Amino acid sequence: MSKVVTLHEFIMDRQADFPYATGELSRLLSDIAIASKIVSKDVRRAGLLENFLGAQGNTNVQGEEQQKLDVIADRQFINMFRTGGEVCGIASEENDDYMAFDNETSKKGKYVVLFDPLDGSSNIDVNVSIGTIFSIYRRKSEAGTLANLDDMLQKGTDQVAAGYVLYGSSTMLVYTTGKGVNGFTLDPYIGEFCLSHPNMQMPESGRIYAMNEGNINICEEGIKEYIQTYCQQTLEGHNRPYSGRYIGSLVADFHRNLIKGGIYIYPDTITDPEGKLRLLYECNPLAFIAEQAGGLATTGRKRVMEIEPERLHQRIPFFVGSKKMVEEAMSCLK
Numbered sequence: 001m002s003k004v005v006t007l008h009e010f011i012m013d014r015q016a017d018f019p020y021a022t023g024e025l026s027r028l029l030s031d032i033a034i035a036s037k038i039v040s041k042d043v044r045r046a047g048l049l050e051n052f053l054g055a056q057g058n059t060n061v062q063g064e065e066q067q068k069l070d071v072i073a074d075r076q077f078i079n080m081f082r083t084g085g086e087v088c089g090i091a092s093e094e095n096d097d098y099m100a101f102d103n104e105t106s107k108k109g110k111y112v113v114l115f116d117p118l119d120g121s122s123n124i125d126v127n128v129s130i131g132t133i134f135s136i137y138r139r140k141s142e143a144g145t146l147a148n149l150d151d152m153l154q155k156g157t158d159q160v161a162a163g164y165v166l167y168g169s170s171t172m173l174v175y176t177t178g179k180g181v182n183g184f185t186l187d188p189y190i191g192e193f194c195l196s197h198p199n200m201q202m203p204e205s206g207r208i209y210a211m212n213e214g215n216i217n218i219c220e221e222g223i224k225e226y227i228q229t230y231c232q233q234t235l236e237g238h239n240r241p242y243s244g245r246y247i248g249s250l251v252a253d254f255h256r257n258l259i260k261g262g263i264y265i266y267p268d269t270i271t272d273p274e275g276k277l278r279l280l281y282e283c284n285p286l287a288f289i290a291e292q293a294g295g296l297a298t299t300g301r302k303r304v305m306e307i308e309p310e311r312l313h314q315r316i317p318f319f320v321g322s323k324k325m326v327e328e329a330m331s332c333l334k
């Protein structure tokens with residue numbers, strides 16, 4: 001039997017890869033793991049607890065209806081970041097503006113975290129996989145001062161680390177610090193994330209496509225062309241079709257494609273002319289992981305991680321997955 005490697009041991013071992021590391025990033029990643037264990041516990045029991053399922057009764061800054069678990073997860077992570085001491089400020093999909101932590105320890109923190117506390121909100125009440133997505137940057141402002149907007153609006157290529165936690169049939173944490181991608185499964189009996197998917201590689205191509213095809217008539221022609229030419233069976237029936245798999249939780253669709261090979265597409269549409277997914281909380285972190293695993297993430301026209309962010313809640317068209325499939329989809333866009 002091989003030795004069980006816990007996430008904590010793994011993070012500590014990897015710290016040596018960064019010669020000047022002071023341990024703050026390691027502590028931050030450990031804090032994220034702890035917060036996600038708490039959220040995982042809440043997700044697992046949500047149907048039994050009062051005030052855990054259903055809508056909160058407000059819409060967030062994105063104009064989307066907040067679910068109670070969106071707010072619970074958001075508070076849990078923010079509390080961990082505020083008290084951990086490594087983070088000087090955060091921005092979350094659920095809050096109108098970024099937050100600069102004003103206690104003295106946090107003001108000295110080196111990092112900012114941008115995150116989607118609960119991705120796939122529409123799946124919460126129906127027991128379908130949901131997740132948390134996070135992105136970590138080094139602050140640009142001086143340590144000891146309050147974090148500012150420039151700290152939040154950094155390009156994806158500046159990410160120090162990114163990851164997600166999937167509350168699926170098991171809870172998994174997948175992350176990268178720019179040296180490959182590793183996945184850890186939460187062992188509920190010992191309460192630890194244990195290395196289960198070392199050095200994850202996204203297959204270069206695959207046979208799964210994920211898109212909300214209800215939107216097919218309100219997006220540009222090239223999308224229809226890609227779906228019909230590459231993904232679906234022709235009337236003559238010569239090509240073997242891909243399988244359409246759309247969970248509606250980006251993080252879960254992404255995770256499946258990372259393991260099996262596939263493409264996820266959320267293009268701009270007539271109703272969402274900038275696309276739907278958020279550059280800072282969803283696209284950049286998953287783009288970093290995709291690239292680190294050998295995949296690709298673009299807007300259909302350019303590399304996601306090179307976009308200079310202009311707004312906190314900026315949305316973009318998003319094409320992510322197996323390299324060859326994303327390239328084929330891009331070739332259909334004029």
Ligand code: AHG
Binds near residue numbers: 093119121248250251
């Ligand atoms: P969130 O729950 O964080 O608001 O994100 C939902 C996102 C993404 O997870 C999912 O793939 C997509 O929105 C689904 O959108 P449609 O319902 O328009 O297909």
Ligand code: MN
Binds near residue numbers: 119
């Ligand atoms: Mn989301």
Ligand code: MN
Binds near residue numbers: 116117118120121
């Ligand atoms: Mn969300």
